[in-house]
Every structure is written in C-alpha cells, then in structure tokens.
Amino acid sequence: MSVRIEFLLVFSIYIAIGSALATMSRRFFRGDIRDYYTGGGRLSALLAFGTYAATTYSAFMMVGLVGLTYATGVGALGFELAYLAFTIFFLSTIGYRIWALSRRHNWISPSQMLGEIYGSRLLESVVSSIYLFAMLPYLAAQIQGLKSIFTYGGLGELESVVISSIIAYVWIIIAGLWSVSITDTYQGFIMLFSGLAYLMWVLLALVPSTGNSLNNIISVISESGYLGLTKFWSLQVFLAYTIPWIFFAITNPQVVVRLYIPRDESSYKKSITYFFIYGLIYTLIVVVVGLVARGLAEVGFIPRNIPRDSVTPVLLSYMNPLLGSIIAVSIVAAAVSTANSIVLAVSGSLLAIIKGGKSEGLVLARVMDAIIVSLAAIIASANIGYIVDLSVLTSVILLPLAPVTIMGVYLNKKPGPIIRYSTILSIITGVGISTYYALVYGPRRAFLEQIMGLPLSLITLISSSIILLGGYVFEKLYSR
Amino acid sequence: MFGDPMRRLQVVILLALIAGFYFIPYTLLYKTRGLELFTYWTLLTLVTGLLSLIVLKNTSRGG
Numbered sequence: 001m002s003v004r005i006e007f008l009l010v011f012s013i014y015i016a017i018g019s020a021l022a023t024m025s026r027r028f029f030r031g032d033i034r035d036y037y038t039g040g041g042r043l044s045a046l047l048a049f050g051t052y053a054a055t056t057y058s059a060f061m062m063v064g065l066v067g068l069t070y071a072t073g074v075g076a077l078g079f080e081l082a083y084l085a086f087t088i089f090f091l092s093t094i095g096y097r098i099w100a101l102s103r104r105h106n107w108i109s110p111s112q113m114l115g116e117i118y119g120s121r122l123l124e125s126v127v128s129s130i131y132l133f134a135m136l137p138y139l140a141a142q143i144q145g146l147k148s149i150f151t152y153g154g155l156g157e158l159e160s161v162v163i164s165s166i167i168a169y170v171w172i173i174i175a176g177l178w179s180v181s182i183t184d185t186y187q188g189f190i191m192l193f194s195g196l197a198y199l200m201w202v203l204l205a206l207v208p209s210t211g212n213s214l215n216n217i218i219s220v221i222s223e224s225g226y227l228g229l230t231k232f233w234s235l236q237v238f239l240a241y242t243i244p245w246i247f248f249a250i251t252n253p254q255v256v257v258r259l260y261i262p263r264d265e266s267s268y269k270k271s272i273t274y275f276f277i278y279g280l281i282y283t284l285i286v287v288v289v290g291l292v293a294r295g296l297a298e299v300g301f302i303p304r305n306i307p308r309d310s311v312t313p314v315l316l317s318y319m320n321p322l323l324g325s326i327i328a329v330s331i332v333a334a335a336v337s338t339a340n341s342i343v344l345a346v347s348g349s350l351l352a353i354i355k356g357g358k359s360e361g362l363v364l365a366r367v368m369d370a371i372i373v374s375l376a377a378i379i380a381s382a383n384i385g386y387i388v389d390l391s392v393l394t395s396v397i398l399l400p401l402a403p404v405t406i407m408g409v410y411l412n413k414k415p416g417p418i419i420r421y422s423t424i425l426s427i428i429t430g431v432g433i434s435t436y437y438a439l440v441y442g443p444r445r446a447f448l449e450q451i452m453g454l455p456l457s458l459i460t461l462i463s464s465s466i467i468l469l470g471g472y473v474f475e476k477l478y479s480r
Numbered sequence: 481m482f483g484d485p486m487r488r489l490q491v492v493i494l495l496a497l498i499a500g501f502y503f504i505p506y507t508l509l510y511k512t513r514g515l516e517l518f519t520y521w522t523l524l525t526l527v528t529g530l531l532s533l534i535v536l537k538n539t540s541r542g543g
Binding site: 238 | 528
C-alpha cells in the first residue's frame with residue numbers, strides 16, 4: 001500500500017505542535033530528579049487532569065473497546081463505566097490522602113511510597129521489579145496496537161514501531177513530566193475531539209449512506225441482543241474484566257504517580273472533576289461507535305466477524321482520507337501519551353532504588369528511559385496477543401498492590417516486622433498466582449479462566465488480602 | 481482524614497453501593513434488550529461519580 005499523503009500531513013502537524021509544546025515546557029523544568037518525575041508537585045488543575053486522562057485512556061479505547069463492544073455488546077459499557085466510577089471513588093478518597101502525604105514525603109514513585117510507608121527497602125525493590133515485569137508487556141501493547149493504524153497511513157510495521165518509540169522517548173527526555181504532561185494534555189484534547197468527530201461521522205454520514213436510519217440500526221442491535229447482556233458477559237466474565245480495572249487507579253504506577261503532581265488542594269479536586277467529565281464523555285463516544293458498528297454488521301454493511309482490533313481500521317477505510325487520518329493520528333496520540341507515562345513511572349521506580357532519594361541523576365534517568373523504550377519496542381515487534389487481554393492481564397498482575405496500598409495509606413504509625421513481611425508475602429503470592437496461570441493457560445485464557453468458580457483476578461485479590469490481613473492481625477496480637 | 485467513624489462509614493457505604501449497583505443488571509435487567517442497560521449504567525455512573533465528588537469536596541487535609 002502506498003503512503004497516504006493526508007496521514008503524513010496530519011501526522012507531521014501533530015508531531016510539530018507536540019514537539020513545540022514539549023520544548024516550551026522546558027521553561028518550567030528546574031532540572032532535578034523530582035521535577036523530572038513529578039513536576040515537583042507544581043502542576044495546575046488543567047495539566048494534572050490532562051495528563052491523567054491521556055495516560056489512563058490508551059489506544060485500547062478507540063481500537064480495543066470499539067472492537068469489544070462490536071463483538072460482545074453493551075456489557076462492555078458496564079465494564080468500562082464500572083472502571084470510571086470506582087476510579088473517581090478512589091481518587092476522591094484514598095487518592096486525596098496519597099496526594100496529601102506526597103506533599104510531605106516528596107515521593108517520585110509509588111514503589112518508593114510503599115517502601116517508605118512500610119519502612120521496607122525490600123518491599124520497594126519487590127514492587128519496582130513487579131512494575132518492570134508487568135508494565136513492559138503493557139507498554140509493548142501500546143506500540144504494537146499502532147501497527148494497524150500506521151498501516152492505514154501506508155507505513156510498515158518497522159516504521160510504526162520505530163516512529164512511535166522515538167516520539168514517546170523524545171517527549172519524555174525534553175523536560176520529564178513537564179514535557180509529558182503538556183503533550184499529554186494536548187493529546188488528550190486531540191483524543192476527545194477526534195472521538196467526537198468519529199461519532200458524528202458514524203451517526204450522520206456512515207449510517208445514512210447505508211440506506212438505514214439510526215432508529216433502524218438501534219432496532220437491529222436490540223433485536224440481535226447486543227443491547228442486553230450477551231452470552232459473552234456472564235457474571236464471571238464481567239467480574240474477570242471489572243476487578244482488575246476498578247483498582248487500576250491505585251495499582252498502576254503511571255497513574256498513581258500522577259496523584260503527586262497537582263500543586264494544591266484546589267488543583268487536585270478540580271482535576272478529578274474534569275477527569276470524570278472527560279471519562280464519561282469519551283467512554284460513551286467509544287461504546288456508541290462500537291454498538292453502531294455492530295448494527296452495521298447486522299444489516300450486512302460490514303462483516304459480522306471482524307477481529308476485535310480490526311473494527312476501527314475497517315471503519316476508517318470508509319472515511320474521507322483527511323478525517324480518517326485525523327482519527328488515526330488521535331489513536332497514535334492515545335498510545336504515545338500512555339506509553340511515555342509508563343516509561344517515566346517505571347524508570348522513576350528503578351531510579352528511586354538506585355539513587356536512594358538523591359536529587360541528581362538526570363543522565364541515568366534518560367538512559368533508563370531509553371532502555372525501557374527499546375525493550376518494549378523489541379517485544380512489540382514479536383507480535384503478542386490481543387491488546388485488550390494484554391492490558392487487562394497487566395492489571396491482574398498488579399492487583400496485589402491494591403490491598404497493600406489501601407492499608408499502607410491509612411496506617412497511623414510505622415508498622416512492625418510482621419506487617420512488613422506480610423506485605424511482601426502478599427504481593428509475591430498474588431503475582432505468583434497470576435503469573436502461574438498465565439504461563440499454564442496463556443494470558444488470554446488465564447484472564448477468563450475460572451478457578452474454583454471464581455475468575456483469576458478475584459482469586460489473586462482474595463489471596464493477597466488474606467495474607468495481608470493475617471499479618472495485620474498477628475502483629476496486633478504480638479504487639480500486645 | 482476519615483478519622484470520624486461516621487465519615488468512614490459513609491465512605492464504606494458509598495463503596496458498597498457502587499459495587500452492588502453495577503451488578504444489578506445480573507438480577508433485574510438480565511432479560512432486557514432495549515436501551516435500558518445502556519441508560520442504567522450511564523445514569524448510575526453519573527450519580528456515583530457525583531457522590532464521590534461530593535465526598536472529595538467535603539474532604540480536607542485536616543478533617
């Protein structure tokens with residue numbers, strides 16, 4: 001396929017504006033490690049919200065979730081909105097507490113936060129290692145997911161991996177979190193407005209062009225059962241999808257670290273409100289597009305069995321090339337904004353261990369960022385499974401961090417050795433269980449596998465919580 | 481923060497409500513085929529999100 005000129009044009013404008021913003025952000029950057037990883041906790045509500053939204057919502061939304069809704073119906077909306085509701089709940093309660101504590105402790109990484117709260121360097125090292133282990137596939141999935149989008153623009157797989165890795169890396173190293181947050185905010189708005197354009201095009205251009213009315217399409221989706229709970233969304237499957245995601249805000253390092261960045265209480269609270277509005281609108285846009293795509297499949301306009309991750313690329317092929325290119329670039333933006341935040345979070349957790357809180361080390365930070373991006377690019381080239389399942393399995397592996405984080409943040413005093421060791425045992429057990437099943441069944445099957453009638457994610461969460469609670473109870477008894 | 485037992489109870493109740501209400505379709509709306517599920521989950525998210533934001537608004541570092 002030849003290179004699409006419209007795509008190259010839109011993509012070049014996107015890179016030029018993003019790079020200009022990243023360069024401009026250097027004026028805010030003070031040049032120390034804390035500023036590099038957290039912006040020194042000096043970000044406005046707009047930037048804190050923008051970087052949170054763009055980091056959270058990846059290419060999964062426009063590619064994976066559109067496809068999941070097309071394939072399985074409205075259950076996908078329940079799963080994604082459950083994530084949003086729980087995230088807002090956690091950000092309004094424990095998230096606020098984490099933000100307040102971070103003002104006192106000047107953390108640069110969530111692993112450092114857990115290590116300090118529990119007074120355990122070993123815990124910090126274990127958590128950092130798990131971040132590296134769990135986040136690399138997630139990062140690779142971001143890069144891998146772009147292959148089909150770059151194919152739309154007429155570029156090959158190698159160009160796709162190389163270009164997306166370079167953009168992600170360059171926008172990090174210019175000014176750390178400052179360049180990332182400003183480009184994230186820019187990309188967040190691209191994502192939202194392109195999503196709206198995508199929806200408008202589907203409803204006002206694509207549907208009428210097929211000779212159907214919207215009412216007709218809704219009737220068809222309804223009659224085919226996709227507006228109800230399809231066979232796919234059994235209670236166990238709904239739990240399997242939902243549980244890892246509802247704890248996303250307190251387990252995934254790239255979003256936890258964003259709780260440290262608002263400059264004051266008002267900025268924190270406003271940023272959460274903006275994120276809620278953004279998340280609700282963006283989710284509804286994506287799910288409606290997926291449902292209409294299912295309707296178009298039911299009336300025979302597009303095939304009924306398109307692979308999930310190919311639904312958006314198929315729809316793009318019907319679009320005016322300029323609009324299609326804008327949507328395609330918005331998907332690149334979603335992936336890049338998530339990818340560079342992951343790189344920064346993982347490198348911050350590793351650097352916190354190596355430097356032990358010292359403020360110098362920018363060169364080392366940039367070298368580590370380069371290594372992480374390169375590793376992810378290599379993994380992406382190896383072609384691993386569905387974006388949806390990869391992303392969700394990462395959150396399953398990180399699930400044991402949820403009870404440890406919740407307990408740690410609300411502890412009133414430094415815990416004793418029993419609690420300290422139980423946190424490590426709890427995390428290792430949870431990660432061990434999820435990794436074992438991932439190895440035995442493969443990530444996709446493990447994710448939906450029922451163990452004693454329960455999904456893997458619930459087993460992981462319960463096992464970790466019991467061990468942690470046991471440690472807490474033992475320490476209470478022992479300290480008497 | 482959340483030192484007040486009543487406030488802690490309030491937060492736990494909110495969490496239980498959010499969790500419970502997301503699974504209601506598996507009992508009450510299992511057979512629906514129209515826009516009911518779509519509307520239910522959207523409105524539920526709107527309500528629970530606003531409740532969480534009210535909790536956040538009334539939270540302060542000292543309180």
